[in-house]
Amino acid sequence: MSKITQEQLAQRWHLSPRTLEQWRWLGKGPKFLKIGARVLYREEDVEAWEASQVCQNTSGPLSSEGL
Template identity: 35%
Template sequence: MLNTRSPNAKVIEMVYTDFEYGDRLIKERDVARLMGVVPRTMMRWRKLGCGPKYVRLGNTLVAYRESDLREWQEKRTFSHSAEEVTAA
């Protein structure tokens, strides 16, 4: 999901480096593109509290730490559907 160096990946615009964690911060629209969803879905997940942790950089600018995206993705990675049911 977060392979921004892939030759097939679209250009991803990095925002800042989070100095506290040493992580790259990725703009919401770019995270949505990487995940294959529209930015509105990211906003809905944020409102419902079911998406990855985010960083608010301004009134309208939201970004995500790479490490938080990896963690969120790992929590939703299963080897079979029965494993997914028991995790819920």
């Protein structure tokens, strides 16, 4: 089970690490692990969240029926 840091995920998505911090606070984005002060993301959770964000139009992500 591969894990990536907040910085690695921010770089992968071309986002600020601060955006990921805000998303965690708001309950958005992929699941994460909090170990002490360190935040890690499991690769499979990131990939699942990415798949859930696939859109066909600007109305939002596809429903599971549309996949």
